[in-house]
Amino acid sequence: MNSDLLVELAQLGLDGDKNKLINYLKNLAARSADERKLTLYKKISELLEDYESSSKVQWQVSGLPTGQVIPIRGEDKLWFPKRLEDRIGLVSRLLADQTLPEDIKVKFNRILLHGVPGTGKTTIGLYLAKKMGYPIKYVKVSDVISYKFGETLKNISEVFNDGGSSIIFIDEFDAFAKSRFDSNDVGELKRIVNSLIQTLDMLPSNKIVIVATNLVETIDPAIARRFPIKVHVGKLNKSERMDFINFLVKQSYIPIKLSKKDLELFDAILRESDLKTVDAIKGVIDSSIVSAHVEKAESIYMQNIAISMLNNRLIDSDTLKRLGSEKPDLYAKLIKLFSIQYTKTDVAEILGMHRNSLLNYGKEI
Template identity: 30%
Template sequence: MGCFMAMGASDVIELVEAALAADYTRVRRLAGKIATALSEGEDKDAAKKLRSLIRRSGVPLQASGFVESLPVDSKSRMPLVEEQPWPTSPLFLDENTISVFHCFIEDAKNVDILVENGLSTRLSMLLSGAPGTGKSLLAGHIAKQLGKPLYVVRLDSVISSLLGDTAKNVRRVFEFVPSREAVLFLDEMDAVAKLRDDSQELGELKRVVNTVIQGLDSLDDHAIVIGATNHSQLLDPAIWRRFPYKVEMNVPNAQMRADMWCHFLFKDEDEAKASDVLAAVSKGLTGADIEAIAGAARRRSVLAQRELDVGGIAWAALHSSEGRPQLPPVETLTSGQKIELARRLCGSLALSQADAARVIGVTRQAVRKYLMEGGDGD
């Protein structure tokens, strides 16, 4: 009952109207709002079940004869965009990205005021950075903050094997945007917006870039477009100019990494004390890497019915590289692994023997012994 009171009568009325009108997009958006309210009200199971229903792509509505009108490729009939649910994972951002994010949200919420005062700008944000740095997650949170559906362009459908059809598909996507109060997410933009002076590209593919530019120019002040690329150096300069808001998504800093370990791995404050150490050993890893290592460690802990092996997690993080996370060992660390870990923690990372002992799960005397056994030359 508290959940529906938190929603408000207008939300309940809108949900009923949307259901009776078979408005799939509004039903999903409002159901997502209910799920969030349930989660905040500590009814996690109900929230999980409701989100599971939302992800079933509207089977009940389709069974009653409703199919959402999405642009499709004329040959394969595959949809060019798909609606995705709002993310449930939190955002971990540095100060600069937080500032741009809040500025964008504020401008989007007050676009009518800005237009009235001649201060409107394109509501377009370009995200650049390596895979796993949170570009898709940030786009999802923008949609969530604005209470709008999130439509993601499917490049596998847009990029046609038939020359000429790719530009047509791009045009269909941008013709679709004004008909929806939604956020459009263009991932891997370098696939359709490369430098037009690239001598390796065919003339037809260069014309696709012009189509993208024309599509962005055709949108009004209320259209919200988020672009993302893993290879910013490949984008045509004219594309950059169409995105007033720009964010470079880097690997997380030390504080962000500590916060990620706390969220993805630990449940209480005593365990979370190791998060600073894990932040140190995971320098250079992406948020996706940290989430993968933490998730694997928690699964092993649950299935083996044992405490989290922080030493094994630190070992995995130290042997991981950006985009290539190593999973923690299934068994406890061997003596040789403990010796190597102790040397890394107390050597290049300059941890005290006491902190290293806490991470490895042994006594300080054991760490001292490991360091002596490790020697100085190796």
């Protein structure tokens, strides 16, 4: 085993991400078999087999009985940026149009959602599926990929081959739709890609496939071409962030009281901390609400949000140092908010930095 591989395995173990480690070992087993490293293949296979037997892990597609649809909590409270709302509406109307001829329907029953993590691709995919009213299969990579020869191909075939109308939603699609020209790829994955191409070509009009990926550039070009509807789900721009913040403020069961200046300050903090996805912004608001609930606060103000971001390390030492040198006005406003509750030493300890690095701190011990 080479040193790079050993380090990669060690990193996965230290990160504590069991699913990633299992998927990595499955791919390593497949690669070992392709490279005729049969001893390593056998040892990894036995290790995974023992683990799966002891933990009773079985391959399963997360689905619902025929005639039922997946519930989306608070569907009436979903928010999409205007540019996506229009596109999503158009796609959902197209999919629901029963007057379209069959030869046209089969050209538009494959949708690819792509963008960085946290932008809401899964939510959009499930929302589109819900609007159709079809039974839904939600498929994750860990449900499908197997270290055994031919098992992954069999699993993919089972996903697509059930009878009747259905929507298949595949998350992390890039994991088994990688380019066949990837020099690091192995024979098994190439066979999977070829099988996917054939399956998509033969897809009947009563089946709709929605896939989501963070790494659209790694998907095999031939597979990408088979998705006529591609929707980029990106980070929010300033007006979208402001709109989303206002939406979350209205939804909060604890009143969030932000002035226009507070909103501008909040957006500036989000921008400089690169928290510009729906998941990131919602996470900030949610953590502020939880803190307010624990402290039995009747309202949430800008200082509460800033303190919550600090406590959750959503504002880190590197960001604060950069703001101190590049954007002193914003830095001063942040420091003022922190000093309402914390001393200079408190903030330094939270961020793991020397207290003297915090310039112009207003509250000394």
